Amino acid sequence: MDELKLYTYIAVFGTFGLYFAIAWWARAGSTSEFYVAGGGVHPILNGMAIGADWMSAASFISMAGLIAFLGYGGSVFLMGWTGGYVLLAMLLAPYLRKYGKFTVPEFIGDRYYSNIARVVAVVCLIIASLTYVIGQMKGVGVAFSRFLEVDYGLGLGIGMFVVWVYAVLGGMKGITYTQIAQYCVLIFAYTVPAVFISLHLTGNPIPQLGLGSTLADGSGMYLLDKLDLVVTDLGFKEYTTAKLGSTLNMFMYTLSLMIGTAGLPHVIMRFFTVPSVKGARTSAGWALIFIAALYTVAPAVGAMARLNLMNTIQPSASESLEYEQRPQWFKNWETTGLLKFEDKNDDGKITYVADKEKNEMVKVDRDIMVLANPEIANLPNWVIALVAAGGLAAALSTAAGLLLAIASSISHDLLKGVFRPDITERTELRASRVAMTVSILIAGYLGLNPPGFAAGTVALAFGLAASSIFPALMMGIFAKSIGSKAAVAGMLAGIGFTLLYIFQHEGIMFIKGTAFLGDMARNWFFGIDPKAFGAVGAIINFGVAFAVSRIINERPPEKIQKMIEDIRIPSGSPEAATGH
């Protein structure tokens, strides 16, 4: 076994051992521990757990790569996936904490005094979370197959087993404490290579400052200026100004990601675990600090990785690398199929340009930007091993949070809430564990046989959260006059239009060939990408809900109005909020 593999085994299985130990120590004994970790998690620790819960395989592995190839356009992910926490901290978290129950659909069901509203919320939650979890499972499979040269399916199986152990055993309590450990692993794994690369390229060890510094090669040129020059030389768009579609598209894209973030149930749920309203507020701040620690480094990683890649393959427009001279990392990644070279002009050299006819790098998967970054920058083997453990931590922590959201909505909202209100706590707890096991199996199956391409599924999750859950929660707190019929109509309209627009572009449930675009152009609605449509869906949801409320002149009963008054203030017990 070579040194790199040995280090990787130590890093990966060492961290797995740690997660198992924590899971055993934090076993859940009651439904309260299983759903909300007993409600006594310190705000700073909860902030850390939210960080790991939130930062998925996509944030860890894919985001810097997306930014590397999109340049300025990639900013929508940076602003969108952090700005949502401002909304969460001010508009939702404190009030939902005051309400003081276990799940998001439970709040929607109580506030709109309607089991239909609750079931609609459950369905949205399950679809959003399940599609999201597929991406995590794929991330686990990829990390294993690349770093440990284990078969993709086997890697996926190991990942499923690890999550199963600590999520089923510990519920929210086990998940919380493993997420805290996973946050530490992932942030360390992300930051260390970034510091090395920044130091190497600019002489500044802080990546956020390095990105704005001059290069250390003695040219005195700013890194970003150099990058702009290199990419435009080869015919690519200028890095610091390349937009993602139109300005309106970027605006809506950012807004959709923000309200989608604020509406994702697995994140909201984490705010039920802190002991107080005050704790919920500060917890959101800490969460954002921990998230910003990665999100402000990501653009530096993206830009620096792109520069390194360009410098390796194409030191200048007129000078290309001989294919036979390609470095070891190039060969490694060729075997995974993530890099592909095709010698179109038979000169034995790699021509890497924007022009599709001439470009010989026929595939440069963007995930490589993080996964191969340490190798491209010639970093020591232990750093590469760390990236493997970090990627797995990011994927597993998010998967666990999502699986808990799914399991609790099935056992608590559907079973206990709607179908069998008379079951005991023990039965509910057992049902929850069974539901989680089944969800893991389904997620694993879908990870092996991904429907459509996985990037599209994340759009679906955010679209659903933005167009259904966020508006329903917000109106639930801020608009006392909205009653059950108006809310249900709004949710259905929001989801309906969003799904229609996404499926029309990408196919029904992303099955290829079922797109029904007809003769309409792509992005026909004001040039808005289907991934950016959630905000439009949310506006439709609000609009329909207020219109219906006006027309049928519906007022929620006195008891509900009292409940809303009550969740708006921190003092007093949440007893008034007993719903149906």
Next chain:
Amino acid sequence: MDKHQSYWKANLRLMALCLSIWFVVSFLFGIILVEPLNNFHLGGYKLGFWFAQQGSIYTFVVLVFFYSYRMNKLDKEHGVQEDEEK
């Protein structure tokens, strides 16, 4: 109820202030006005680009803590803080 209403109004005012700043640093500086702002520089960063990839995120962090700090004070001023603190 009056006490609760004035508390809620004060909360909404604070929220409006924070969300305006949230909007300005991200949507306005990072997207709508990015081109004119890019004529200015912050080290090697074009200013609009900096807001989009760095500045907005730092501001978000400060905003959430500022909101939380001010709300905790408002809670006490209006006597609606959580029971264990009374």
